[in-house]
Amino acid sequence: MDLVNFTDLLNVSTLARNSTHFPVPASNVIIAFLLCMAVIIGTVTNGLYLWVLKFKMKKTVNTLLFFHLILSYFISTLILPFIATTYLQDNHWSFGTAMCKVINATLSAGMFASIFFLSAISVDRYLLTLHPVWSQLHRTPRWATGIILGIWLSATALGMPYLVFRETQDDHKGRVTCQNNYAASAKWENKKMQTLGKGIHVACFISRFLLGFLLNQWTLNQLCHRRCTLCFYRI
Numbered sequence: 720m721d722l723v724n725f726t727d728l729l730n731v732s733t734l735a736r737n738s739t740h741f742p743v744p745a746s747n748v749i750i751a752f753l754l755c756m757a758v759i760i761g762t763v764t765n766g767l768y769l770w771v772l773k774f775k776m777k778k779t780v781n782t783l784l785f786f787h788l789i790l791s792y793f794i795s796t797l798i799l800p801f802i803a804t805t806y807l808q809d810n811h812w813s814f815g816t817a818m819c820k821v822i823n824a825t826l827s828a829g830m831f832a833s834i835f836f837l838s839a840i841s842v843d844r845y846l847l848t849l850h851p852v853w854s855q856l857h858r859t860p861r862w863a864t865g866i867i868l869g870i871w872l873s874a875t876a877l878g879m880p881y882l883v884f885r886e887t888q889d890d891h892k893g894r895v896t897c898q899n900n901y902a903a904s905a906k907w908e909n910k911k912m913q914t915l916g917k918g919i920h921v922a923c924f925i926s927r928f929l930l931g932f933l934l935n936q937w938t939l940n941q942l943c944h945r946r947c948t949l950c951f952y953r954i
Contacts, residue, residue, distance in 0.1 A: 761796035787870070805897070812887055839866055839867075885897065
């Protein structure tokens with residue numbers, strides 16, 4: 720089965736090379752093959768988990784949080800075929816500007832959603848373990864639904880820059896690339912636009928880094944510190 724899939728990938732890469740007139744490195748074919756395998760395995764396993772959590776388990780805070788965590792993985796998995804195709808065409812983007820924006824925004828939103836849901840699960844475990852009375856009174860599926868909605872809105876907001884700044888560029892040699900244009904201008908080569916784009920790029924990177932990584936790390940560290948301190952006093 721794997722051999723058949725690999726042969727198909729080679730045939731597709733040959734067609735892509737003939738259509739775009741760019742040689743496709745063997746490393747790109749291998750990466751595309753691994754991405755295709757990840758799509759198959761990820762779609763089956765994540766889809767099975769989603770089905771079990773949705774239809775075979777009771778609706779609780781745990782099942783809701785884990786359902787949406789796996790849903791973020793499942794959404795990201797569905798993006799991989801487009802990336803694999805791009806590798807087979809030697810970074811040539813053939814899906815248009817609209818798909819360039821939507822796919823990258825969706826992939827970014829899925830990434831941030833998975834980070835936020837992992838943090839939410841950790842916070843939920845903390846509350847359930849160290850604040851059982853409060854959890855019994857307030858920890859309900861309705862409460863979890865509000866948290867989930869806030870996470871998806873936050874993740875979507877962090878993925879929105881790709882809808883604005885992601886563009887396709889034609890190098891006039893038959894290759895179209897999907898890349899960031901932070902200046903949001905058609906004058907890609909203009910020095911003023913490049914300077915403006917670098918500033919916007921830095922601002923976006925810092926904001927995404929602070930919200931997507933440092934804030935979550937600080938939250939988890941605070942929870943671990945408080946839990947360890949409480950356990951020390953109990954001893």
